[in-house]
Amino acid sequence: MSSTRPTANRPTSTPATAPPAHALPAHALPAHDNGSRGPVPILTVSGLGKTFTMHLQGGQRLAVLDALRFEVRPGECVVLGGSSGAGKSTILKLVYGNYGTDEGHIVLRSATGEVDLATADARAVLAARRDTMGYVSQFLRCVPRVAALQVVAEPLVERGVPQGQAEERAADMLTRLSIPERLWSLPPATFSGGEQQRVNIARGFLPRLPLLLLDEPTASLDTRNRDAVVELIREKRAEGVGMLGIFHDVDVRDRVADRTVDVEAFSPRPVVAA
Numbered sequence: 547m548s549s550t551r552p553t554a555n556r557p558t559s560t561p562a563t564a565p566p567a568h569a570l571p572a573h574a575l576p577a578h579d580n581g582s583r584g585p586v587p588i589l590t591v592s593g594l595g596k597t598f599t600m601h602l603q604g605g606q607r608l609a610v611l612d613a614l615r616f617e618v619r620p621g622e623c624v625v626l627g628g629s630s631g632a633g634k635s636t637i638l639k640l641v642y643g644n645y646g647t648d649e650g651h652i653v654l655r656s657a658t659g660e661v662d663l664a665t666a667d668a669r670a671v672l673a674a675r676r677d678t679m680g681y682v683s684q685f686l687r688c689v690p691r692v693a694a695l696q697v698v699a700e701p702l703v704e705r706g707v708p709q710g711q712a713e714e715r716a717a718d719m720l721t722r723l724s725i726p727e728r729l730w731s732l733p734p735a736t737f738s739g740g741e742q743q744r745v746n747i748a749r750g751f752l753p754r755l756p757l758l759l760l761d762e763p764t765a766s767l768d769t770r771n772r773d774a775v776v777e778l779i780r781e782k783r784a785e786g787v788g789m790l791g792i793f794h795d796v797d798v799r800d801r802v803a804d805r806t807v808d809v810e811a812f813s814p815r816p817v818v819a820a
């Protein structure tokens with residue numbers, strides 16, 4: 547079993563800053579309101595540690611992250627880099643609240659103030675998902691027998707957009723992502739892998755949320771659809787949306803990344819016995 551060592555002087559892609567507390571909606575904040583450091587981060591991760599305990603393997607522990615720190619500011623796309631197994635997906639799951647944290651903070655700036663997702667209760671995490679952060683994964687998980695158009699429109703309807711308007715915007719998004727109209731009334735369960743992924747991207751990009759988590763959104767797309775996703779990311783960036791993503795495709799990564807966080811720099815080191 548490996549354990550962690552003290553965490554001074556760990557590298558980070560940006561200087562650590564403690565964002566001032568406030569209660570303004572992210573999109574109502576001035577673009578630059580903390581002096582020379584640029585916009586106030588929408589997401590500030592600090593001192594984050596994660597160790598998995600595998601109960602079916604006799605409680606074996608696997609330390610994955612130690613003292614992770616980085617920030618995501620409005621209008622930038624921060625990419626998680628590092629080799630396979632470094633902990634990139636784990637970070638997205640920690641931020642989205644799918645995994646519990648062992649230590650540290652995940653401070654999300656929301657319309658009602660700040661919430662530390664590392665310690666927030668389930669209700670606060672669900673509110674953050676509804677109002678502040680979206681998650682676009684490679685895989686579509688949706689209710690069976692619901693038409694693709696409804697699947698894409700649903701996040702808007704849930705947030706109060708009238709059904710007709712939501713469907714119009716869903717149709718535009720499906721068109722941009724080259725899903726032919728003949729498929730819109732069919733449930734996506736029988737679609738090809740790439741079609742399902744594009745339905746998922748359409749659904750994830752449609753709501754206007756201040757932070758988007760992107761887990762390999764271009765993984766199995768052809769060149770044309772990869773370009774469409776890159777364009778969507780650039781539009782979100784221009785709208786001031788902060789994004790945190792994993793992109794294995796180097797070309798896509800180079801086109802969307804404002805900064806890269808080297809996740810391997812935050813791998814726990816075994817303690818060396820004296």
Ligand SMILES: Nc1ncnc2c1ncn2[C@@H]1O[C@H](COP(=O)(O)OP(=O)(O)OP(=O)(O)O)[C@@H](O)[C@H]1O
Pocket residue numbers: 598599600608610628629630631632633634635636637
């Ligand atoms: N739920 C879990 N239970 C136990 N171990 C896990 C769990 N999730 C991830 N891990 C382990 O944590 C480590 C990091 O996994 P993670 O999926 O975050 O890596 P990654 O950097 O995203 O890798 P890849 O680029 O291959 O997708 C791996 O060693 C993995 O086996």
